[in-house]
Amino acid sequence: MPETAIELVDVNKWFDDFHVLKDINLTVNTGEKVVICGPSGSGKSTVVRCINRLEEHQKGVIRLNGVELTNDPRSISSIQGDVGMVFQQFNLFPHLTVLDNLTLGPMKARSLSRSDAEDRARHYLERVRIPDQVDKKPSQLSGGQQQRVAIARSLCMEPKVLLFDEPTSALDPEMISEVLDVMVELATEGMTMIVVTHEMGFARKVADKMIFMDEGEIVEQAAPEEFFGNPRTERCRKFLSQILQH
Amino acid sequence: MKKLYISLSCFLLLAGCGSSGTWGWYVINPMTKGGWTNVKFLISGMASTIQISVIAAAISIILGLLVALPGQSSKRGWRIVSRIYVEFIRSIPLLPMLFWVFYGLPLIFKSMGLNIPIDPFWGAIITLAVSDSAFTAEIYRSGIQSISKGQTEAAQTVGLSYAQTMRYVILPQAIRRILPPIANQFIYIVKMSAFASVIGMQELTRRANELVVTEYRPLEIYSLLIVEYLILVLIISAGVRWLERRMGSDERK
Numbered sequence: 001m002p003e004t005a006i007e008l009v010d011v012n013k014w015f016d017d018f019h020v021l022k023d024i025n026l027t028v029n030t031g032e033k034v035v036i037c038g039p040s041g042s043g044k045s046t047v048v049r050c051i052n053r054l055e056e057h058q059k060g061v062i063r064l065n066g067v068e069l070t071n072d073p074r075s076i077s078s079i080q081g082d083v084g085m086v087f088q089q090f091n092l093f094p095h096l097t098v099l100d101n102l103t104l105g106p107m108k109a110r111s112l113s114r115s116d117a118e119d120r121a122r123h124y125l126e127r128v129r130i131p132d133q134v135d136k137k138p139s140q141l142s143g144g145q146q147q148r149v150a151i152a153r154s155l156c157m158e159p160k161v162l163l164f165d166e167p168t169s170a171l172d173p174e175m176i177s178e179v180l181d182v183m184v185e186l187a188t189e190g191m192t193m194i195v196v197t198h199e200m201g202f203a204r205k206v207a208d209k210m211i212f213m214d215e216g217e218i219v220e221q222a223a224p225e226e227f228f229g230n231p232r233t234e235r236c237r238k239f240l241s242q243i244l245q246h
Numbered sequence: 247m248k249k250l251y252i253s254l255s256c257f258l259l260l261a262g263c264g265s266s267g268t269w270g271w272y273v274i275n276p277m278t279k280g281g282w283t284n285v286k287f288l289i290s291g292m293a294s295t296i297q298i299s300v301i302a303a304a305i306s307i308i309l310g311l312l313v314a315l316p317g318q319s320s321k322r323g324w325r326i327v328s329r330i331y332v333e334f335i336r337s338i339p340l341l342p343m344l345f346w347v348f349y350g351l352p353l354i355f356k357s358m359g360l361n362i363p364i365d366p367f368w369g370a371i372i373t374l375a376v377s378d379s380a381f382t383a384e385i386y387r388s389g390i391q392s393i394s395k396g397q398t399e400a401a402q403t404v405g406l407s408y409a410q411t412m413r414y415v416i417l418p419q420a421i422r423r424i425l426p427p428i429a430n431q432f433i434y435i436v437k438m439s440a441f442a443s444v445i446g447m448q449e450l451t452r453r454a455n456e457l458v459v460t461e462y463r464p465l466e467i468y469s470l471l472i473v474e475y476l477i478l479v480l481i482i483s484a485g486v487r488w489l490e491r492r493m494g495s496d497e498r499k
Binding site: 052083094108 | 394396397399400401402405406407410415419
């Protein structure tokens with residue numbers, strides 16, 4: 001019996017009158033990789049943002065390693081750091097060097113000493129293949145490098161789960177693969193991952209489970225072979241043909 | 247345009263020097279013994295004006311932040327408290343507030359059984375600092391809000407608390423955008439410190455008033471007074487430009 005890392009049961013969310021998430025049910029086991037796709041505005045980012053408490057849900061239950069996430073500030077701060085997040089816009093801290101970007105969380109939230117935090121930072125920078133840029137500011141790096149620094153920043157918190165919110169959507173085409181390569185490597189090392197992306201090549205390679213969302217609902221949920229080979233719903237078939245036609 | 251200003255001011259200054267009656271620049275002519283004494287008397291208010299302004303600005307910068315931060319809170323109660331403070335304080339004109347603090351506040355202290363005298367020096371500082379803090383708070387607010395929401399979210403996902411996010415992520419970035427309007431407020435404080443003269447504070451304006459009463463040469467004395475403020479403000483502006491250049495180069499590096 002695999003261990004459940006994340007569990008969403010009948011999760012609902014509204015932005016004022018707009019019903020963004022409708023009865024979302026999703027289970028992610030430890031070590032599993034889940035790819036979420038769907039048209040823009042379908043609520044896929046919102047699902048991910050509810051899991052790390054950047055957004056509140058109004059109905060239903062979200063559990064992380066068996067512990068229910070409430071809107072109590074203590075519950076919020078206890079999970080943040082355990083759930084890493086990689087953003088579409090990188091969101092690196094522009095006033096800090098690459099090294100300081102990586103050590104800030106471990107030093108302030110995990111009370112690591114500076115030297116321990118720096119050792120850890122250098123270790124993860126090597127893993128994302130940018131060991132020799134530690135003293136640069138983020139603005140001096142390319143988009144692909146910035147996103148890999150952002151991934152390393154999340155890894156420095158040694159999270160149990162890593163969430164990706166369209167990590168390659170803001171990148172120039174030639175930089176997408178360097179980021180995806182790092183993500184594939186993480187996936188093969190057994191990291192639990194939820195990835196919102198339209199990179200279907202990546203999805204085929206690493207996903208254990210594919211999820212298609214539309215208008216706030218999970219329309220289809222299947223293993224990748226079945227998902228790509230034989231989509232059951234018309235909406236999903238149409239979406240796939242649109243993004244795969246190139 | 248520049249030439250016009252220079253010739254106009256030369257005309258104004260020189261117009262009366264040699265001619266009859268209406269002009270009397272001799273009162274502030276540093277070449278004569280009496281004139282020099284007068285000029286020294288006027289300039290001697292400078293120290294008080296600078297002290298009041300600097301202390302008031304320092305308090306206002308801290309107080310403004312303490313008002314602005316609850317205004318960014320996710321708790322509605324805190325936001326309302328901050329809002330009420332800003333709206334209330336910035337609607338009070340400086341002069342009535344000065345009277346209230348100087349003449350009124352000691353009575354409140356007395357009714358509470360406290361014997362805290364308020365001298366003109368601290369009366370002026372409290373008034374200037376509190377009055378200015380409402381504006382400083384608004385400057386902080388706009389500076390903090392100008393930093394993208396993604397920065398706060400990224401800070402949260404690496405486990406930082408609200409206070410840590412402000413301290414290490416938001417404020418260091420906001421400070422560059424906040425500096426120019428804060429400097430503006432400092433200039434405003436220097437000028438408004440002139441009001442302290444009405445509660446007897448011996449600063450630039452008070453000195454000028456006293457000299458006018460004895461010499462009865464308002465035009466000449468107040469002209470010098472204006473020049474004194476002008477010099478103060480020009481020095482501050484130069485200092486701020488220097489600071490901005492330094493911080494700007496830091497960002498490009």
